Amino acid sequence: MTNRIVVLKGDYIGPEIMAAGLKVLRAAAEHFDFDYDLIEEPFGGEAIDKVGEPLPQTTVEAAKNADAVLLSAIGGPKWDNAPKRPEAGLLSIRKQMGLYANIRPTRVTKQLKQYSPIENEIVSGTDFVIVRELTSGIYFGEPRWQKADSAIDTTVYRRNEVQRIARTAFDMAMKRRKHVTVVDKANVLATSKFWRQIVGEIQPEYPDVTVDYMYVDATAMNIVSHPKHFDVILTDNMFGDILSDQAAAITGSLGMIPSMSVGQSGPNLYEPIHGSAPDIAGKHIANPISMINSISMMLRYTFDQFKMADVIDRAVSQTIEDHFITRDLGGDETTEATTKHIIKSINRQEAPRYVKDNV
Numbered sequence: 001m002t003n004r005i006v007v008l009k010g011d012y013i014g015p016e017i018m019a020a021g022l023k024v025l026r027a028a029a030e031h032f033d034f035d036y037d038l039i040e041e042p043f044g045g046e047a048i049d050k051v052g053e054p055l056p057q058t059t060v061e062a063a064k065n066a067d068a069v070l071l072s073a074i075g076g077p078k079w080d081n082a083p084k085r086p087e088a089g090l091l092s093i094r095k096q097m098g099l100y101a102n103i104r105p106t107r108v109t110k111q112l113k114q115y116s117p118i119e120n121e122i123v124s125g126t127d128f129v130i131v132r133e134l135t136s137g138i139y140f141g142e143p144r145w146q147k148a149d150s151a152i153d154t155t156v157y158r159r160n161e162v163q164r165i166a167r168t169a170f171d172m173a174m175k176r177r178k179h180v181t182v183v184d185k186a187n188v189l190a191t192s193k194f195w196r197q198i199v200g201e202i203q204p205e206y207p208d209v210t211v212d213y214m215y216v217d218a219t220a221m222n223i224v225s226h227p228k229h230f231d232v233i234l235t236d237n238m239f240g241d242i243l244s245d246q247a248a249a250i251t252g253s254l255g256m257i258p259s260m261s262v263g264q265s266g267p268n269l270y271e272p273i274h275g276s277a278p279d280i281a282g283k284h285i286a287n288p289i290s291m292i293n294s295i296s297m298m299l300r301y302t303f304d305q306f307k308m309a310d311v312i313d314r315a316v317s318q319t320i321e322d323h324f325i326t327r328d329l330g331g332d333e334t335t336e337a338t339t340k341h342i343i344k345s346i347n348r349q350e351a352p353r354y355v356k357d358n359v
């Protein structure tokens with residue numbers, strides 16, 4: 001059966017890293033006879049330019065009917081004053097696909113630790129995931145408006161929204177080191193106090209999981225000073241957005257980190273955690289690894305292609321070890337050269353049905 005992958009190639013560096021990721025997918029797929037169709041749909045700024053809105057209904061339908069959705073990143077100065085910005089389309093596709101849980105891993109591997117801005121002893125061996133609520137909270141709350149002399153945003157969390165994301169975090173902890181850190185601002189916010197109440201109600205369903213609670217400001221500090229404290233961080237939409245960029249920085253670059261967005265049913269969406277990086281677009285220096293890691297996550301979690309994902313992951317690690325890295329990590333390789341090196345490493349590995357060096 002052919003696997004259907006909807007591709008949203010994005011804006012600014014989006015198409016550059018998507019092209020890199022799809023080359024890696026094609027190279028790996030040959031070794032494993034992985035059969036797939038790519039269905040490209042307009043989205044974000046590209047869709048505004050083509051059809052006047054960031055999320056055409058045809059794109060939503062295609063995404064819902066796919067086996068998985070791959071997105072690079074959208075937005076940028078060209079559309080900052082558009083009546084409906086690309087970012088509105090991003091929030092809307094997450095909502096319409098029901099993708100309430102966003103999983104953002106932070107791992108400092110032995111190859112990566114030298115690129116971290118944090119001392120080796122502190123950062124080496126860091127391995128945690130941020131479980132970010134994705135379809136509610138302040139990014140979605142009503143009312144919201146802006147007038148001449150005031151503006152308002154609203155944070156609303158409903159019981160079922162907190163319950164389901166909490167269960168995602170506890171389920172994930174059960175497969176890891178069985179520890180959940182709930183990150184909030186419960187010394188101030190009603191929604192945070194509510195989260196603590198709901199998490200407390202769910203915790204007895206997971207007697208093997210330990211839980212601690214940490215304010216978001218202290219968490220920001222601990223991510224850089226004690227990152228090994230964390231196993232699973234459970235947090236709301238905005239705190240998760242902010243902390244995941246910070247967590248990415250301790251791995252060496254924002255340009256490394258993938259994510260997976262999951263709902264109750266339907267396809268998952270895989271995307272880097274960063275944005276469209278307009279400052280480096282067109283310069284051939286974007287790090288493609290965030291996109292390649294997102295593709296590896298897709299192969300692992302949607303298509304059960306564990307060996308293929310392992311081969312890609314090893315190729316990425318080898319490429320970092322070989323210092324075949326882009327500028328964000330301190331190297332001087334181009335996006336294309338890094339991608340080529342990853343593909344060479346895939347082809348060199350003892351993969352089943354070794355075909356040819358298809359670089």
Ligand SMILES: NC(=O)C1=CN([C@@H]2O[C@H](COP(=O)(O)OP(=O)(O)OC[C@H]3O[C@@H](n4cnc5c(N)ncnc54)[C@H](O)[C@@H]3O)[C@@H](O)[C@H]2O)C=CC1
Binds near residue numbers: 090254271
């Ligand atoms: N999921 C998405 O599509 C997201 C979209 N955005 C949008 O992206 C646009 C740019 O936002 P920024 O605040 O500049 O954040 P950004 O994440 O695009 O960039 C922040 C910094 O990280 C660097 N960077 C990001 N990805 C990189 C990569 N793969 N390789 C090397 N360097 C990389 C950029 O060059 C920049 O210096 C905005 O319109 C924003 O709304 C922002 C975050 C997520």
Ligand SMILES: CC(C)CC(=O)C(=O)O
Binds near residue numbers: 087091241
């Ligand atoms: C539109 C933003 C919420 C996108 C973003 O920064 C993210 O999802 O990390």
Ligand SMILES: [Mg+2]
Binds near residue numbers: 241273274
């Ligand atoms: Mg973000």
